[in-house]
Amino acid sequence: MKKKKTRKKGFCHQILRCWQLYVLLLPTIIYFLIFNYAPMVGIQIAFRDYKVSKGFWESAWVGLKHFKTFLEAYQLPTLIENTVKISVYSLIWGFPIPIILALLLNESKSQKLKKVVQTLTYAPYFISTVVLVAMLSMFLSPSTGVINKMIEFLGGTAYDFMGSASAFRPVYIISGIWQGAGWSSIIYVAGLAGIDPQLLEAAEIDGANRFQKIWHVNLPGIMPIVVIQLIMSCGGILGVGYEKVYLMQNTLNQSVSEVISTYVYKMGLLNAQYSYTTAIGLFNTVINLAILLIVNQICKKVSEVSLF
Amino acid sequence: MRQSTKIKKSLDNKIFDIIVTILLVLIGAIALYPLVFVVVASVSDPVRVNSGDVWLYPIGFQLDGYIEIFKNKWIMTGYRNSVIYTVLGSILNVLTTVMAAYVLARKDLYGRKLLNWFIAIPMWFGGGLIPTYLVVNSIKLVNTPVVLLILGLVGSYNIIVTRTFISTLPYELQEAARMDGCSDFGILWKVVVPLSKPIIAVIGLYCIVGHWNDYFSAMIYLNNRNYYPLQVFLREILILNQDVDLNTIENAETVAYKLQMAQVMRYSLIIVASVPLLIVYPFVQKFFVKGVMIGSVKG
Numbered sequence: 001m002k003k004k005k006t007r008k009k010g011f012c013h014q015i016l017r018c019w020q021l022y023v024l025l026l027p028t029i030i031y032f033l034i035f036n037y038a039p040m041v042g043i044q045i046a047f048r049d050y051k052v053s054k055g056f057w058e059s060a061w062v063g064l065k066h067f068k069t070f071l072e073a074y075q076l077p078t079l080i081e082n083t084v085k086i087s088v089y090s091l092i093w094g095f096p097i098p099i100i101l102a103l104l105l106n107e108s109k110s111q112k113l114k115k116v117v118q119t120l121t122y123a124p125y126f127i128s129t130v131v132l133v134a135m136l137s138m139f140l141s142p143s144t145g146v147i148n149k150m151i152e153f154l155g156g157t158a159y160d161f162m163g164s165a166s167a168f169r170p171v172y173i174i175s176g177i178w179q180g181a182g183w184s185s186i187i188y189v190a191g192l193a194g195i196d197p198q199l200l201e202a203a204e205i206d207g208a209n210r211f212q213k214i215w216h217v218n219l220p221g222i223m224p225i226v227v228i229q230l231i232m233s234c235g236g237i238l239g240v241g242y243e244k245v246y247l248m249q250n251t252l253n254q255s256v257s258e259v260i261s262t263y264v265y266k267m268g269l270l271n272a273q274y275s276y277t278t279a280i281g282l283f284n285t286v287i288n289l290a291i292l293l294i295v296n297q298i299c300k301k302v303s304e305v306s307l308f
Numbered sequence: 309m310r311q312s313t314k315i316k317k318s319l320d321n322k323i324f325d326i327i328v329t330i331l332l333v334l335i336g337a338i339a340l341y342p343l344v345f346v347v348v349a350s351v352s353d354p355v356r357v358n359s360g361d362v363w364l365y366p367i368g369f370q371l372d373g374y375i376e377i378f379k380n381k382w383i384m385t386g387y388r389n390s391v392i393y394t395v396l397g398s399i400l401n402v403l404t405t406v407m408a409a410y411v412l413a414r415k416d417l418y419g420r421k422l423l424n425w426f427i428a429i430p431m432w433f434g435g436g437l438i439p440t441y442l443v444v445n446s447i448k449l450v451n452t453p454v455v456l457l458i459l460g461l462v463g464s465y466n467i468i469v470t471r472t473f474i475s476t477l478p479y480e481l482q483e484a485a486r487m488d489g490c491s492d493f494g495i496l497w498k499v500v501v502p503l504s505k506p507i508i509a510v511i512g513l514y515c516i517v518g519h520w521n522d523y524f525s526a527m528i529y530l531n532n533r534n535y536y537p538l539q540v541f542l543r544e545i546l547i548l549n550q551d552v553d554l555n556t557i558e559n560a561e562t563v564a565y566k567l568q569m570a571q572v573m574r575y576s577l578i579i580v581a582s583v584p585l586l587i588v589y590p591f592v593q594k595f596f597v598k599g600v601m602i603g604s605v606k607g
Contacts, residue, residue, distance in 0.1 A: 020492035027404050028404055028407070031404070031461045035461075042438075045438075052442075104331055107325075126517055127586075128521035130547065135342060137547060144359075153360070182339060209320060209324075210321065
């Protein structure tokens with residue numbers, strides 16, 4: 001009876017009925033409209049010559065001019081090479097380590113040790129990028145850095161890691177692993193905790209040793225999580241964040257450290273080439289999305305696990 | 309025969325356990341050592357630190373680095389600003405996120421499906437750096453401290469994680485409260501929030517970490533030194549090596565000493581900047597798993 005009544009009343013009544021809910025949602029809606037949806041409308045300046053005085057809608061339409069400029073820019077091959085290399089190598093080296101860490105934690109007989117190691121490996125995640133890069137430059141300083149002192153102690157010669165192009169990627173990747181491996185392992189640890197103990201018992205009765213149990217029970221058990229994480233990481237191949245790269249950048253390593261996002265930042269905000277860099281950003285987003293979809297399809301075929 | 313395979317197996321097991329323990333201890337040490345070294349170096353004699361004598365324990369104990377930090381006007385300005393941005397910003401973040409998540413978890417919300425799409429789309433597609441900057445610029449928020457509070461006020465991801473959590477709570481509780489004449493505001497405050505403490509803790513921590521460590525928003529949107537958060541000053545001092553004003557040292561006049569002091573001050577500065585978060589996170593640690601798991605199962 002009551003239900004019929006509300007259905008008869010119109011849109012306004014529905015809104016009024018739970019007006020308090022809309023009030024609670026209002027700040028979020030306003031925020032999203034201004035900071036998420038308005039910039040989406042602004043993407044069209046990639047096809048215009050943006051003038052601040054004319055705004056998103058009134059600036060002159062130039063079609064694909066900016067995309068052409070970017071595709072013909074002499075920096076393009078280097079930018080793409082640097083971006084892809086940083087993310088692919090980070091993925092190759094960085095992706096398996098949290099999984100290995102989680103498997104190790106799962107094998108630990110002592111809950112106390114497990115907890116301590118977890119707490120310790122999470123800690124670096126809470127250090128800011130600025131502090132991380134500062135620690136790198138202090139530890140790796142050729143004259144006073146503790147790492148170089150260790151190298152000298154072991155009979156080697158000090159090396160200026162931060163001021164060398166060939167050391168840039170290893171330093172970036174290793175410090176990234178130090179900072180992120182513990183945090184990334186949380187999801188695998190949780191997945192391992194959810195594996196049915198009966199499976200492990202059955203494997204033991206069949207005579208499997210510890211290593212075989214990991215290989216044949218634990219690892220397949222978390223495979224769906226692994227695949228999802230892999231797809232998501234692949235979606236960010238052209239999306240190397242500019243924060244850490246920008247902070248680690250200097251004139252000596254620029255040849256390998258200039259990536260698309262740092263280029264966009266410099267050209268866009270420091271040189272005010274708004275339309276050109278929006279076009280680069282859009283190009284970047286589209287390629288990322290394409291890679292995500294391709295990897296998603298491959299995973300669907302190979303492992304029957306996929307994001308969508 | 310059987311006995312011997314059993315013994316062999318338990319021996320294998322023991323060896324395996326020992327290897328696991330050794331590896332875990334090693335990993336823990338690798339994670340911890342850089343932080344320990346910074347602490348040790350920050351309280352040691354700068355000369356001994358720079359010559360590589362200090363490894364594990366302080367040599368020539370001093371706290372001058374810390375004293376210098378608290379005398380430095382800009383570091384203190386940055387610290388104050390960061391505390392304000394972090395505290396106010398995180399409160400606003402959590403409040404807005406919980407409000408939105410509660411509403412979107414209500415099954416009787418009119419237009420729920422549409423609103424859920426509205427929230428989810430920005431997760432996959434965004435305007436990017438430059439259009440966002442232009443929008444912020446056009447509403448005159450550039451170079452105001454407000455921008456650091458408002459930017460990132462609510463994120464799709466946090467709303468969805470919180471919404472998923474709230475929708476796992478027994479819905480009957482909300483209905484019972486409504487029967488008792490509780491308003492929607494009342495249900496949120498008296499029923500949902502007390503039950504959502506774990507997720508509020510996790511989201512709160514994400515926000516605190518985000519605000520405290522945020523450096524790029526300030527670099528992009530601010531150019532008034534008085535508004536800068538700590539991270540911007542950290543970059544100037546720690547990475548760009550802009551020399552800290554050490555004129556306040558009176559008893560030691562030599563340039564060399566000042567340079568050494570600047571070095572030690574850097575270690576102290578890292579500690580002072582990182583300690584707030586490193587103290588907080590172990591208390592929230594038990595909720596991490598829950599937060600990450602809900603986040604991975606998209607609702």
